[in-house]
Amino acid sequence: MLLLLCDFSIAQIKMNIDFQHCNQSHFQEFLDTNTWDKNDRLYNVSCPRVYFYKAKNSNSKKSVIICPGGGFKFLAINQEGRELAEKLAHHGINSFVFYYKTHPIAQKHLNKEYTVSREKLLSTASLDLQRIIYHLRKKSKDLQINPNDIGLIGFSAGGSLAVETVLSSSITDKPNFLAAVYTGNWITKSTSPPKNTPLFLSCSKDDPLGLYPVTMELSELWERSNEEVKLLIYEKGGHGYGMNKKGLPLDRWSDEFINWILKL
Numbered sequence: 012m013l014l015l016l017c018d019f020s021i022a023q024i025k026m027n028i029d030f031q032h033c034n035q036s037h038f039q040e041f042l043d044t045n046t047w048d049k050n051d052r053l054y055n056v057s058c059p060r061v062y063f064y065k066a067k068n069s070n071s072k073k074s075v076i077i078c079p080g081g082g083f084k085f086l087a088i089n090q091e092g093r094e095l096a097e098k099l100a101h102h103g104i105n106s107f108v109f110y111y112k113t114h115p116i117a118q119k120h121l122n123k124e125y126t127v128s129r130e131k132l133l134s135t136a137s138l139d140l141q142r143i144i145y146h147l148r149k150k151s152k153d154l155q156i157n158p159n160d161i162g163l164i165g166f167s168a169g170g171s172l173a174v175e176t177v178l179s180s181s182i183t184d185k186p187n188f189l190a191a192v193y194t195g196n197w198i199t200k201s202t203s204p205p206k207n208t209p210l211f212l213s214c215s216k217d218d219p220l221g222l223y224p225v226t227m228e229l230s231e232l233w234e235r236s237n238e239e240v241k242l243l244i245y246e247k248g249g250h251g252y253g254m255n256k257k258g259l260p261l262d263r264w265s266d267e268f269i270n271w272i273l274k275l
Contacts (some may be wrong), residue, residue, distance in 0.1 A: 021100045023093075026061040026107070028146050030139050052085040056113045059139045063154070064096040069103030072157035073272060076107045076143060076186070080167030080193075080251065083114050083132045090253035091166040091192075095265060098254070102269050105156050109143060111136040111172065130198055133168075137176045141184040144176075162188035162272070164211075166253060167222075170194025174229065177208060188275055190268060191229065193222050193250055204232055209239040211271050213264045215248030222250065241271050 061076075079091035086092070088108070096106040114132060144161060151158035163186045165173030170191035177189045178199040190211035204210070210233045214226035226244070233240045248261040256262050 021064055021067070021097050023096075024063040024065070026063055026143075026146070028061055028143060030059050030142060051087075051089045052081060053088050053110070054085045054113060054116050056086060056110055057115070059112055059136070060110045061143055062096075062108045062110075064100045064106045064108070065155075066100050066103045066105045069105070071103055071273065072105070072155060072160060073103075073275075074105040074107065074147065074156045074161045075099060075190075075272065076109055076140070076147075076161070076163050078109050078111065078140070078163065078165035078169030078172045080165070080169045080195075080253075081113065082168050082195075083129055083136075084116060085113060086110060087166065087251065087253060090255055091169065091251075094254040095164075098265060099269065102273070104269065104272060105154070107143065107147070109140060109169075111139060111169075133171060133175055133198060136172050137179060140172060140176045141180055144180075144184045144186055160187055160275075162186050162190065164190035164192065164268070165194065166192045167220075167251065168195050171197050175199055177205060180205075188272070191226070192253075192264070193218055193220075194225055194229065195220075195222060196225055201232070203236045204238055206236075206238070209241070209271075209275055211241045211243075211268055213243040213245075213261070213268070215245040215250075215252075215261060217247055218250045220250050241267070243267060 077092050077095055079086045079088055081087050092108040096108050099106045147161055148158040163173040174191055175197040178201045185205055188209045192213045212226050212230055214223050216223050230240050230242050243264055245261040247259055
């Protein structure tokens with residue numbers, strides 16, 4: 012399936028990936044899935060999928076898999092997914108936006124409590140993400156990407172997912188670099204990161220969810236192992252800024268991210 016975006020310059024292509032853990036068993040009580048709210052947040056994602064944004068005029072063949080945030084209740088697809096994918100493509104970097112499974116939430120009860128644990132959702136999504144990395148490497152020639160230059164970036168809960176996947180992945184399915192923006196916590200407790208996996212971090216000190224210490228913990232984990240870290244800490248910015256412009260220094264975080272990738 013090929014969908015053209017609003018500027019008619021970057022194609023969004025749905026990838027044909029067989030997710031072995033795809034099922035809708037915990038969605039049976041709801042009549043509809045893939046529900047959008049007025050803030051362009053996507054709820055009730057019952058089956059994972061991936062969209063490919065091919066780089067324009069690039070010889071680098073670098074690729075990034077993007078994991079939007081949303082606390083596993085929803086996906087902030089636009090400001091933490093599509094908009095970054097389009098910008099990366101314009102700068103010669105291939106990107107893949109990952110729509111991972113979220114907790115089922117009835118439309119009239121958007122704030123209902125979880126009945127499926129966050130840990131289970133995170134573990135399942137991590138398996139799916141490893142499957143994506145495996146698929147991209149297997150199909151790298153067809154996709155015209157470098158199988159040894161595939162990275163992850165995650166926002167908030169998506170950051171938890173990206174970090175968990177790096178710390179728990181087998182050698183075959185490990186990404187080549189990692190980025191986490193105001194990342195949440197992860198499950199796997201490791202004393203050292205995988206070797207030769209550069210890390211990019213961005214967070215603000217005034218994050219209302221208290222995620223600044225989580226970012227610093229991750230940075231220190233890499234630094235103790237003498238692994239490369241690019242750390243951007245801002246005084247102000249809050250949480251969930253994504254690609255939104257706030258008239259603050261953090262508005263340039265995505266430019267810093269792109270420059271960092273291109274220098275790897």
